[in-house]
Amino acid sequence: MTSVSDTHAMGWSKDEPAKVRVPWRQRLQPANLLWLFLAGILAVLIIAPMWTLVVSSFTDAKTGGWTLQNYVEAYGKERHITALTNTLKMGACVVILKLMFGVPLAWACTRTDMPGRNFVRYSVFGAFIMPPYLAGVGWILLAGPNTGWINKIWHAVSGSTEPLVNIFSFGGLVLVTAIGGFFLVFVLVSSAFEMINSEMEDAANILGAGPFKTAMKVTFPLVMPAIIGAALLSFLGAIALYGVPALISIPARYPVVVIQLTEFFSFPLRIEVAAAYSIPLLLITAALLGLQKLILRRKGYVSVSGKGGERRIVKLGRWRWVLFAYCMIVVSLAVIMPLFVLLLAAFSESWTTGFSLSNLTLSNFHYVLFEHSSSQRALMGSIGLGIAAATVAITLALFIAYIVQRKLLPFSSVLAFLAVSPYVVPGIVLAIGFYAAYALPPIALYGTYMIMALAFITRFLPIAFTTSSAGVRSIHPEMEEAVRILGGGRTTALRHVVGPLLKRTLAGGWLLIFVPAAQELSTAIFLVGPTTRVVSVVLLDLSEEGELEKLAALGSVLLIIIVAVVALGMKYLGRDFMLRRS
Amino acid sequence: MDGLVLKNLGRRFGAVDAVKDFDLHIKPGEFVSLLGPSGCGKTTTLRMIAGFIDPTSGSIELDGKVLSAPSGSVPPEKRGMSMIFQSYAIWPNMTVAQNVAFGLNLRKLPSDEVKKRVGAVLETVRMSHLADRYPAELSGGQQQRVALARAVVIRPAVLLLDEPLSNLDANLREEMRFEIKRMHDEFKITSVYVTHDQGEAMVTSDRIAVMNNGRLEQIDSPYALYSRPKTRFVASFIGRTNFLSGNCGNHMIDFSGFSVPLGMLGEEVTGGGPITVSIRPQAMKLSATEAGRDKAINLEGSVKQSSFLGETWDYVFQSREGGLQFRVAAPPADVFQVGAPAWLQIDPKQIVPIAD
Ligand SMILES: Nc1ncnc2c1ncn2[C@@H]1O[C@H](COP(=O)(O)OP(=O)(O)O)[C@@H](O)[C@H]1O
Ligand SMILES: [Mg+2]
Numbered sequence: 044m045t046s047v048s049d050t051h052a053m054g055w056s057k058d059e060p061a062k063v064r065v066p067w068r069q070r071l072q073p074a075n076l077l078w079l080f081l082a083g084i085l086a087v088l089i090i091a092p093m094w095t096l097v098v099s100s101f102t103d104a105k106t107g108g109w110t111l112q113n114y115v116e117a118y119g120k121e122r123h124i125t126a127l128t129n130t131l132k133m134g135a136c137v138v139i140l141k142l143m144f145g146v147p148l149a150w151a152c153t154r155t156d157m158p159g160r161n162f163v164r165y166s167v168f169g170a171f172i173m174p175p176y177l178a179g180v181g182w183i184l185l186a187g188p189n190t191g192w193i194n195k196i197w198h199a200v201s202g203s204t205e206p207l208v209n210i211f212s213f214g215g216l217v218l219v220t221a222i223g224g225f226f227l228v229f230v231l232v233s234s235a236f237e238m239i240n241s242e243m244e245d246a247a248n249i250l251g252a253g254p255f256k257t258a259m260k261v262t263f264p265l266v267m268p269a270i271i272g273a274a275l276l277s278f279l280g281a282i283a284l285y286g287v288p289a290l291i292s293i294p295a296r297y298p299v300v301v302i303q304l305t306e307f308f309s310f311p312l313r314i315e316v317a318a319a320y321s322i323p324l325l326l327i328t329a330a331l332l333g334l335q336k337l338i339l340r341r342k343g344y345v346s347v348s349g350k351g352g353e354r355r356i357v358k359l360g361r362w363r364w365v366l367f368a369y370c371m372i373v374v375s376l377a378v379i380m381p382l383f384v385l386l387l388a389a390f391s392e393s394w395t396t397g398f399s400l401s402n403l404t405l406s407n408f409h410y411v412l413f414e415h416s417s418s419q420r421a422l423m424g425s426i427g428l429g430i431a432a433a434t435v436a437i438t439l440a441l442f443i444a445y446i447v448q449r450k451l452l453p454f455s456s457v458l459a460f461l462a463v464s465p466y467v468v469p470g471i472v473l474a475i476g477f478y479a480a481y482a483l484p485p486i487a488l489y490g491t492y493m494i495m496a497l498a499f500i501t502r503f504l505p506i507a508f509t510t511s512s513a514g515v516r517s518i519h520p521e522m523e524e525a526v527r528i529l530g531g532g533r534t535t536a537l538r539h540v541v542g543p544l545l546k547r548t549l550a551g552g553w554l555l556i557f558v559p560a561a562q563e564l565s566t567a568i569f570l571v572g573p574t575t576r577v578v579s580v581v582l583l584d585l586s587e588e589g590e591l592e593k594l595a596a597l598g599s600v601l602l603i604i605i606v607a608v609v610a611l612g613m614k615y616l617g618r619d620f621m622l623r624r625s
Numbered sequence: 626m627d628g629l630v631l632k633n634l635g636r637r638f639g640a641v642d643a644v645k646d647f648d649l650h651i652k653p654g655e656f657v658s659l660l661g662p663s664g665c666g667k668t669t670t671l672r673m674i675a676g677f678i679d680p681t682s683g684s685i686e687l688d689g690k691v692l693s694a695p696s697g698s699v700p701p702e703k704r705g706m707s708m709i710f711q712s713y714a715i716w717p718n719m720t721v722a723q724n725v726a727f728g729l730n731l732r733k734l735p736s737d738e739v740k741k742r743v744g745a746v747l748e749t750v751r752m753s754h755l756a757d758r759y760p761a762e763l764s765g766g767q768q769q770r771v772a773l774a775r776a777v778v779i780r781p782a783v784l785l786l787d788e789p790l791s792n793l794d795a796n797l798r799e800e801m802r803f804e805i806k807r808m809h810d811e812f813k814i815t816s817v818y819v820t821h822d823q824g825e826a827m828v829t830s831d832r833i834a835v836m837n838n839g840r841l842e843q844i845d846s847p848y849a850l851y852s853r854p855k856t857r858f859v860a861s862f863i864g865r866t867n868f869l870s871g872n873c874g875n876h877m878i879d880f881s882g883f884s885v886p887l888g889m890l891g892e893e894v895t896g897g898g899p900i901t902v903s904i905r906p907q908a909m910k911l912s913a914t915e916a917g918r919d920k921a922i923n924l925e926g927s928v929k930q931s932s933f934l935g936e937t938w939d940y941v942f943q944s945r946e947g948g949l950q951f952r953v954a955a956p957p958a959d960v961f962q963v964g965a966p967a968w969l970q971i972d973p974k975q976i977v978p979i980a981d
Contacts, residue, residue, distance in 0.1 A: 519712050519714060521710040521711070521712045521714035522714050522716060524675075524677060524701070524708070524710065524714065525708070525710060525714040525716070525775075526702075526727070527677075527700070527701040527702045528675055528676075528701045528702070528704070528706055528707055528708040528785075529702075529707055529727060529728035529731060529775070529779060530702050530703075530705070530728060530731040530732060530779070531702055531727075531731050532700075532702050535702075535731070539716075539727070540716050540718070543718040544716075544717065544718055
């Protein structure tokens, strides 16, 4: 006898018979226990750290009593306020630059006959694989004020001793932050362009609008919500990014929030103040994501979510080369130039002396792979954490998504809400929450891989849930019912139908988590211990020691591993698995 | 009782009764359709029979064994039934042959037996040549055949079909109706067929259960439903009809403008007072002159509208006395101009009193 057989096709919200009073012992059925179990996991991953973050921002470190002193300390100094306004200023500029990079490239690759579209696409994809801090290092090698290669060439050519470009500046900070994140703009806007049915543009043509007018009046307004959404996400990504400011903003003497947070985290440790200082970051994120939701919900824009019909490609004529040149500039700035110098530096004795055969060496690789005290372990740590985070997050998310989509348990939407909620928490804020909740006794997880794994799982749970949920939704419930009516149980249905049908989606989701998790820096920075290090943190250490060649070598090793995994994935899943989704 | 028995079956969703007080007895080997407008509770009834939904009242029994009751139900996988879904639900990760073999493999049949039965059933649905295709490589009609083969190959105790043809285009639909009928004649599986299309129900079914608002309105053979509808809903849902209200008394029914002796009707009418009758457009005949006055009812009037439907004319006739309007069907050769005077003959045997 069963009581959970009551699944129904999607679309009905209430599937419960009239309410009856149930004695509470009867409520402890397996189904309800499962709900409690999942809710418990989510509480550990999400509610507890966030709750502790907020509570500790109001807690006196010494007495444990209630206080506002942390906020006074966090915002009492002019320097701290400056960091906040600087961050907002930088975020705004980064957004503009990211849009200038991402939108034209997205249009060129989806709607025009520009040559080399695939090359541009793959290069942008390369920008996704390359962690922002490595692009940052590449740009330090290129445009450091004295030893950067661009400046050296300039000195040689012009005889001047002044640098031509200086990456340690506000402009440099904005440029490097933007190239590290315009991938997202490209993906979101591309998919919006791909949704537009040419018939909408034809309608404008028929009514007498020329190609330019059509683009301005029809095409761009239709992708506007995607652009706005991408702009908001870009802003959030920029203000929460840790790696690039860590490399650039200190020498540039341009304090920003994330750097200020690390100051609270260094000796003397002031977690409560850090918590108080991170609250605005959390509030801004939540507010902007709310705003985005509001914008996207407005009715006028639903047409974009329609299914893509036939799309015509704009013939650019001579302008196609102009557009191509622009795309090449962006792609060079973002990927080709920094990657090239990074690889070159990795094989150089000394990057300051420039390129020559005698300067070539493998010793940097030997050093980071076999000599350096922690980089071997860090590589294992990063890869291991990437695998663990991706696997656990996808598994957990699949469980929840299945239960939510099939309405197997009451109140399952609560689980869904919790699973996507870390989306509003910047990585560095999440790290502070985890530190506050779990690092110290009685739980004392500080210095273990466990605390990092938990934080990474939380950080990537929203991606995992969105992917799994879309996957489960694409499987019609009747597919499973067909198994059951023919004599198979729910597990048979999962094994023979749901599992095989979800394989590709889940593997794609797994990669989408593995890649950023293996590079993750913001969440790791406060959680690494003396013996638990990850590559991103070791890279930052090397940069502080000025060992840029060794840094480049270690970064290259990380890149090679990630590229190998992604290449495997592409072979198995088809080339476009990451460019397809938003 | 042998066969499938629904006793007083009901299902509530929140405050809505999707199905209520539903009684039905389907004999072994019988093909019964549940027919009704969208939202009347057909799918809910079918899914209760399948075991995907538990009833909130009443019970379902198969050959005397209780399958469903509010206290608990046998899960779908233990019922030995099979079902054809509106979406076909062909598993895209398996070939045609694997789809069809799935139920047999679950029953742990030896593999040569599985092969033999899969081959035979694919032969019956004329899909043998496509056995190794994947569903994505099949047309809608072919997918439907696979669904049919997959469902009948296990020789289910009951075959359930939920609007299986609604995703096909009109020609295929017509063809598949007969396919389903043929399969039933061949295997004699007790079948319950859900549809909102009366044509489908008429072609395939031994009996049709007409549903409205979660309740059973009438269950009868297709011919009886058409010629002897019991309620206004059934009369108007199956085919088209004319409703007339009259007054019953003194061995006569009085309509405005004419009256009919009770003895001339096809069935006995008891009681008096207001009464409603249904007269099919085909139960009447238009003629240019007054025909013999003997047994038929003859009304004088004129043609108000006409439309030609191909196989018949659809006329609107208005009687001179009482101004009653009738829709009348006429063969293509009987041409009347709009406005022309005409006489209407009504066969009193085909005047059917109905409950409102
Ligand atoms: N799971 C459910 N939750 C709430 N209402 C439902 C559910 N399933 C069906 N209903 C309601 O019950 C009624 C009958 O539905 P259904 O059996 O699907 O009708 P049909 O198949 O005849 O079109 C409809 O009003 C429908 O909205
Ligand atoms: Mg239905």
